[in-house]
Amino acid sequence: MTTTTTTSAGSAAAAADGPTGTGSLGTKVLGGLSLVAIALAVVYGLFISAPDAQLGETIRIIYMHVPTVLAAYVAFIITAVSSAMYLWKRNEFWDLLGSSSAEIGVLFFAVTIIDGALWGKVTWGVFWRWEPRLTTSAVLLIMYIGYLAVRAIPADARTRATRCSIVGLVAVVNIPIVHKAVDWWRGLHQGRTVLSTIDPEMDGTQLFAMYTSLVAGLLVFAWLLVHRFRTAYLAERAADLGLDTALAERRLEGSPATSDTSHTPTNTGAAS
């Protein structure tokens, strides 16, 4: 379950400074727990739990839908808190945490919208209805795709982190306003949402399936976040290393004693 990432710009030096992989005992335990929770959620969600009185078999999509949307919202809240903390503390940790979380949030949100549309196709006969939650999700997804677009623009670390933190904060305060606007807008025509269709009096196996899938969703999110954060951290170190190596090479070129140009070119792409 662990991912090993080796930096391209010289793993030996990186090993001297810190970790070269993203796995640890903690993530192994977290990964193991995620697997167990996923297995339970699959068994209960797909096989053991009874079909719903109103929704029939389509309730099994909800077992996936609710955890992914919950994890996505958790992700965006982490991004917002990290953005504020970065602007306050100017610490790389918050920048990397915020951007890693946003990336996973976008992934989970996309999954939410896809399984929501599939549920819609089965239940309503169409992939898309201007249902409040789906509409809100679509707007928020594009907003955070914008965040990732800003993240992808090459810049020095501090500039990029500041830009991303600003976008992270500007986007998150919009979430309740989008919710309100979309609710009122659709409230004039229909009020039925994916969440409100869940029968509050689910039977025991259904409840168990829902809770295990919620736990599974959050565990997978946590596991992904730790690994993404560590990958981002290592990428930053690789970039630093590339820059240091390039500087050292330029200095060597300048000194007459060692101007035999025997050194090999080094990857500096990540530092530019």
Next chain:
Amino acid sequence: MIRDAMLVAAKDLRLERRSKIGLAQVMPFAVLVLLLFAFALDPDRNILRQATPGLFWVTVLFSAVLTLQRSFGVEAEDGILDALRLSGMAPAGIYLGKVAALVVQLLALEVVLAIGVAVLYDTRFIGIPLLIGVSITATLGIAAAGAVYGALAARLRSRDTLLPLLLLPLLAPVLISATRGFEVSLERETVSGWPWAALLGIFALVYLTLGSVLFRPLLEDA
């Protein structure tokens, strides 16, 4: 801070008076969009009339993107943003000044567009107080949120494509609320329209506050 805001706003409006980019390019573009909508939606079938509030605000949003690009494009050239930062003016003052100038330009544009839909789409404006309330709060919101992203994108090579991607989803609640508010005031809906104006006001207030706080790191580091 108020003095700084007035200085920046006056500078922007003076620039506009001399260059006439808004008057000679953005306003004709906005009217052109009204014509394009008429070409796309058959003018005889009452669709235009029904869709007028939405078309009006979509046109305002697209024109606002152009106005923002112009407003911050002039600052990005020749390192003027750095000069502004070094001028000793309060960042919040600079921000509020940019917002004020944008609000004036966008309100002027909306007046032209209102005349445009009255003539081209045969729109009769009825609930004037609500119309004005919705227009002012919506415009304040567009300018408040737009100035943050306008400044953020200004120095980037990809600014022309990045700004709409960032800004338009953010303005989705403004589009929804302003359109519904207009529908009520044109008596297409029978419910009260003031909650929409209130939501627009909250949006504007939230982003004015956030923008005033964020403009310092935006000028210094972004």
